[in-house]
Amino acid sequence: MQSKPARRSNEARTRETREALLIAARNCFVSKGFTATGTPELVAAAGMTRGALYHHFSDKTDLFRAVIEAEAESVAAAIRAAAPADVPVIEALLSGADAYFTAMEAPGRARLLLIEAPAVLGLSELARLDDQTGGATLREALTALRLQAPIPETAQLLSAMFDRAALAIAEGANPAPYRAALAHLLNALA
Numbered sequence: 001m002q003s004k005p006a007r008r009s010n011e012a013r014t015r016e017t018r019e020a021l022l023i024a025a026r027n028c029f030v031s032k033g034f035t036a037t038g039t040p041e042l043v044a045a046a047g048m049t050r051g052a053l054y055h056h057f058s059d060k061t062d063l064f065r066a067v068i069e070a071e072a073e074s075v076a077a078a079i080r081a082a083a084p085a086d087v088p089v090i091e092a093l094l095s096g097a098d099a100y101f102t103a104m105e106a107p108g109r110a111r112l113l114l115i116e117a118p119a120v121l122g123l124s125e126l127a128r129l130d131d132q133t134g135g136a137t138l139r140e141a142l143t144a145l146r147l148q149a150p151i152p153e154t155a156q157l158l159s160a161m162f163d164r165a166a167l168a169i170a171e172g173a174n175p176a177p178y179r180a181a182l183a184h185l186l187n188a189l190a
Helices: 010-032 039-046 050-056 060-082 089-104 109-121 123-132 134-145 151-170 175-189
Strands: none
Touching: 010 039, 010 050, 010 060, 010 109, 039 050, 039 060, 060 089, 060 109, 060 123, 060 134, 089 109, 089 134, 089 151, 089 175, 109 123, 109 151, 123 134, 134 151, 151 175
């Protein structure tokens, strides 16, 4: 007697549908950008209906926001994994910086996080997201260094340097000089 295949739960189907939409949206936004990507194209790429899209996301911007949040969380996780709390702070900063560059080398990630996201979501929403992800890791390290400079503003300036380097690397620049320059600057903070 053959057994019946296990049925997926509604929760599993919901999770799979949402994940398919996120993957398809990421691919579309990377290849064409937010503005040039329409919802019919997104649902076709996901093999879904517009009803499925609007069941999970209020609109295309909401879907884009979810893609950006997943990308930012992935970068922050890579930084945290590379910079454990039990190493000296400057070593954690250097390891975290290297992990950031490596994470930003994921195809399309620099475009999504550093070009598309500011244009679509605005700087204040990106600042909120950064406060919860990669920016938090940077502020934690700077706080541990006991800098005399204001931590939030120092973190913003360092973050801008990291982002500028990530954009250059994404455009094909050699990452070695950027890594060396940032290592020099970070060592100067100690």
